[in-house]
Amino acid sequence: MGGERRLGQASGPADRAPAGRWAARLALLVAAGALALVLAAAGVSSLGLLGVGLAGLVVTAAALWWTLSRRGLVRVLAAALALLTPGAVLLAYAIVGLLWAVLSALALWAVAALIGRAALAADAGRPERRQRSTPPPxxxxLIMNPRSGGGKVGRFDLVAKARARGAEVVVLDPEHPQDVEELARRAVAEGADLLGVAGGDGTQALVAGVAAGHGLPFMVISAGTRNHFAMDLGLDRDDPSKCLDALTDGVELRVDLGLIGERVFVNTASFGAYATVVRSPAYRDDKVRTVLRELPDLLTHHMGPRLTVRAGQVAIEAPQGVLISNNPYGLGDAAGLGRRPRLDSGALGVLGVSVDNAAQAAGLLRGQQSRGLISLAAEEVVVHADAPDVPVGVDGEALELPAPVVCRVMPGALRVRVPRDRPGVPEARPPVDWRALGRLAW
Known part of the structure; x- marks a missing residue:
């Protein structure tokens, strides 16, 4: 197609195989070196070292569960156990004179994992993303929230810079809340050919819904606090003024939108314990105390609605927490659930956590192999509850919606205008699959 080109297209096997193969071999060599170091230093007692370390992890996980799910003296004792156990494990290693070997082996193993993850990512190739050249609007x-991100709109002089590029800018008045959807609809009626937001993800989602409904391009200015949507679009989160380059030298992407009921979301919709806690009137004034007070009843199903989640052919019964995302997040990211490799897969990500006792909490250490952790993708997710209404956190906004709640993906629903030159989308970081790494190495 005329103005369309592909970004991040995966190279063919012949192009990437040699580099990926040698990186995989290096990762396996470093991992073997970590094991050899422990064997050389400890001999047959290395099995005992491994057992002590695994036991420490299990005890710590169980203690954290008791800390969150209990009150009073049990909580205090469990918190103390969670804090003291790692220190006790390290002290045990130090007493037998092997702390240096364990720490060195852990460092080598971490290096091996980093190299292995890079090798697998290179072998898989970066997700293909299409961008199209279009004339400037x-x-x-543009709608700007002066309080977002601790005042980034003013700190980076975004209003003046946007107006200098020909944009009409409306600055929200924090003392007099305005309906941003109505502002956007009025702008469209008056002839706007692009809608944009400098603010949080919740505000971006509302205006993005209006833009998608009218087939107009949408522009994200990374002036929020976390800027998850901006990060996954490859935008500069350190200097939001660079996002304004899209007005004069931009390209267009097609991305998916999530829909919960009739409301659009660009990042996530969360159900369960977290969504219920943030609905509490006391949460805003005292977050920590409110969480510690309400979590025990929520985690043990004594408070809050009991959920059943259906995603395709999979049912998740009575989870304590469910996160539904506009495209799946990468579970292999060392930083946690913070990145989506792509925003145009045409699927929702679903992450459900079901933990009913300390043993299951310890089982979460197995990651995606844990019975208590379910991760999948689906085009539609239905959340049922044993209550008429369900607390939901949608892109950081606390809501209550009638059950059942239906979440769907709208593939390619949003045209997003971004700068031609931008930092780029974070690379996919899959978890280290050592079997796959072995196959790649040979």
Missing amino acids: KAPY
């Missing part, structure tokens, strides 16, 4: 309309 003639009547862009």
Whole structure:
């Protein structure tokens, strides 16, 4: 197609195999070196060292569960156990004179994992993303929240810079809340040919829904606090003024949108314990105390609605927490659930956590192999509850929706205008599959 080109297209096997193969071999060599170091230093007692370390992890996980799910003296004792156990394990290693070997082996293993993850990512190739050259907008309309991100709109002089590029800018008044959807609809009626937001993900989602409904391009200015959507679009989160380059030298992407009921979301919709806690009137004034007070009843199903989640052919019964995302997040990211390799897969990500006792909490250490952790993708997810209404956190906004709640993906629903030059999308970071690494190495 005329103005369309592909970004991040995966190279063919012949192009990437040699580099990926040698990186995989290096990762396996470093991992073997970590094991050899422990064997050389400890001999047959290395099995005992491994057992002590695994036992420490299990005890710590169980203690954390008791800390969150109990009150009073049991909680205090469990918290103390969770804090003291790792120190006790390290002290045991130090007493037998092998702390240096264990720490060195852990460092080598971490290096091996980093190299292995890079090798697998290179072998898989980066997800293909299409961008299309389009002419600059003639009547862009931007909504800016001066309080977002601790005042980034003012700190980076975004209003003046946007107006200098020909945009009409409306600055929200924090003392007098305005309906941003109505502002956006009015702008469209008056001839705006692009809608954009400098603010949080919740505000971005509302305006993105209006843009998608009218087939207009949408522009994200990374002036929020976390900027998850901006990060996954490859935008500069350190300097939001660079996002304004899209007004004069931009390209267009097609991305998916999530829909919960009739409301659009760009990042996530969360159900369960977290969503219920943030609905509490006391949460805003005292977050920590509110969480510690309400979590025990939520985790043991004595408070809050009992959920059943159906995603395709899979049912998740009575989870304590469910996260539904606009495209799946990468579980292999060392930083946690913070990145989506792509925003155009045409699927929702579903992550469910079901833990009913300390043993199951310890089982979460197995990651994606844990029975208490379910991760999958689906085009539609239905959340049932034993209550008429369900607390939901949608892109950081606390809501209550009538059950059952239906979440769907709208593939390619949103045209997003981004700068031609931008940092780029974070690379996919799959978890280290040592069997796959072995196959790649040979």
